[in-house]
Amino acid sequence: MSVPMLEGDDRMSTFGTRWIVGVVATAVAVGLAGAVAWATWADPGTWVVVEGGLTMNEPGSRGQFGTVVTFVLVGLIAGLLLGLIAVVTSPRLGWTMTFIVGLLAVVASLIAWRLGVVIGPPDPTAVRDLSIGDSVPAELVVDTWVAFLAWPIGAMAGVLAGSGFSRIPD
Numbered sequence: 550m551s552v553p554m555l556e557g558d559d560r561m562s563t564f565g566t567r568w569i570v571g572v573v574a575t576a577v578a579v580g581l582a583g584a585v586a587w588a589t590w591a592d593p594g595t596w597v598v599v600e601g602g603l604t605m606n607e608p609g610s611r612g613q614f615g616t617v618v619t620f621v622l623v624g625l626i627a628g629l630l631l632g633l634i635a636v637v638t639s640p641r642l643g644w645t646m647t648f649i650v651g652l653l654a655v656v657a658s659l660i661a662w663r664l665g666v667v668i669g670p671p672d673p674t675a676v677r678d679l680s681i682g683d684s685v686p687a688e689l690v691v692d693t694w695v696a697f698l699a700w701p702i703g704a705m706a707g708v709l710a711g712s713g714f715s716r717i718p719d
Contacts, residue, residue, distance in 0.1 A: 565640050569649070572635045576653035580660025583627040587665040591619040593687040596673045600681055603673055613687060620691050623661065624699035625706075628654045632707020647708055654704035658697045665689050 594612030596603040605613075635650045669689035676685050691697070 568638060568640055571638065572631075572649065572653060575634050576631055576657045577660060579627045579631045580657035581664065583623050583657060583661030584664035584668060586627075587620050587623045587661055588669040588689060590623070591616045591665075591669065591689055593670060593689055596685045596687055598679045598681055598683045598685065603685065605687070613690065613692075616687075616689055617691055617693065617696050620662070620665075620689075621696050621699040624658055624696070625703040627657060627661070628700040628703020628705075629707040629710070631657060632704035632709075633711040634707075635704075636708045636711035647705070650704050650708055651701040654701040655697065658700035661700075662691055662697070 592612055593616045594605055594608070594610060596605050631654055632650055635646070635653075639646050666689050670686040672688055673685040679685065
C-alpha cells in the first residue's frame, strides 16, 4: 500500500531538499574526481625551448588536441555517473530534475576544468632555468566550449539509463 504524496507534504519537501543537497554534493565530487582523472590521463603537448622563446611541433599539437579529447571522455563518463546517481535517488522524475542534473553537470565540468588546470603542468612560460633544446609540458587546456557539452550529454544519458531503475509511482 502506498501513501499518496500531496503538494504540501512535509516528507516530500524534506526528501526533495535532501536530494538536491545530495546531488549538488555528488556533482562537486564528480567535478573533483574529473579534475584528477583529466590531469592524470591527459598527455599535453610539449614545448621546446628555442632561441627567442618556445615552439611546439606537430606531435605537440596532437597532444594539445588529445588533452581536449581526454576532457571530453572524462566528461562523458563523469556525467553518466552523475545522471545515474541523481535519477536513481530522485524523489520523482520530471523535467525539473533533468534540468537540475544538466545544470549541475555543467558546474562539475567547470570545477574539473579549473582544478585540472591548477593540478596539471604549470604555464611553460613560468618555468625557469631552461636551456635551448629543453622540453616543457604544455598546460592543460580546453580551447573549445563544445568540450563542455560532453558533461551534460553524459548526464542526460545517465538520466535516461537510470530511469529504467527508478521507482514508478502507484
